[in-house]
Amino acid sequence: MVSQYLIFRALVSLRKSKQVIDFITITNELQKKNGIEEAGEVSYPTQLVSIVPI
Numbered sequence: 001m002v003s004q005y006l007i008f009r010a011l012v013s014l015r016k017s018k019q020v021i022d023f024i025t026i027t028n029e030l031q032k033k034n035g036i037e038e039a040g041e042v043s044y045p046t047q048l049v050s051i052v053p054i
Contacts, residue, residue: 006030 010029014021
Protein backbone atom coordinates (compact mmCIF):
# COMPACT_ATOMS: atom_id res chain seq x y z
CA MET A 1 0.00 0.00 0.00
CA VAL A 2 2.89 2.35 0.72
CA SER A 3 4.22 1.92 -2.82
CA GLN A 4 0.90 2.99 -4.37
CA TYR A 5 0.78 6.05 -2.11
CA LEU A 6 4.32 7.10 -3.00
CA ILE A 7 3.68 6.68 -6.70
CA PHE A 8 0.42 8.61 -6.43
CA ARG A 9 2.19 11.47 -4.63
CA ALA A 10 4.85 11.50 -7.36
CA LEU A 11 2.12 11.69 -10.01
CA VAL A 12 0.41 14.57 -8.20
CA SER A 13 3.69 16.44 -7.86
CA LEU A 14 4.48 15.99 -11.56
CA ARG A 15 1.00 17.10 -12.56
CA LYS A 16 1.16 20.22 -10.37
CA SER A 17 4.48 21.19 -11.93
CA LYS A 18 3.03 20.52 -15.41
CA GLN A 19 5.70 17.97 -16.28
CA VAL A 20 5.20 15.08 -18.66
CA ILE A 21 4.19 11.95 -16.78
CA ASP A 22 6.03 8.86 -17.96
CA PHE A 23 8.17 6.10 -16.51
CA ILE A 24 11.31 8.23 -16.43
CA THR A 25 9.76 11.27 -14.75
CA ILE A 26 7.96 9.09 -12.18
CA THR A 27 11.19 7.25 -11.36
CA ASN A 28 13.13 10.52 -11.12
CA GLU A 29 10.48 12.04 -8.85
CA LEU A 30 10.59 9.00 -6.57
CA GLN A 31 14.39 9.20 -6.43
CA LYS A 32 14.25 12.92 -5.55
CA LYS A 33 11.92 12.14 -2.65
CA ASN A 34 13.98 9.09 -1.57
CA GLY A 35 10.95 6.90 -2.14
CA ILE A 36 12.23 4.60 -4.87
CA GLU A 37 13.10 1.80 -2.43
CA GLU A 38 9.71 1.91 -0.72
CA ALA A 39 7.94 1.99 -4.10
CA GLY A 40 9.42 -1.37 -5.03
CA GLU A 41 12.60 -0.10 -6.65
CA VAL A 42 11.96 0.10 -10.37
CA SER A 43 10.03 -3.16 -10.70
CA TYR A 44 6.65 -1.96 -9.40
CA PRO A 45 6.51 1.29 -11.43
CA THR A 46 7.59 -0.76 -14.47
CA GLN A 47 4.67 -3.14 -13.94
CA LEU A 48 2.27 -0.23 -13.70
CA VAL A 49 3.52 1.33 -16.91
CA SER A 50 3.09 -1.97 -18.74
CA ILE A 51 -0.56 -2.48 -17.66
CA VAL A 52 -1.98 1.06 -17.47
CA PRO A 53 -2.98 2.55 -20.83
CA ILE A 54 -1.58 5.95 -21.67
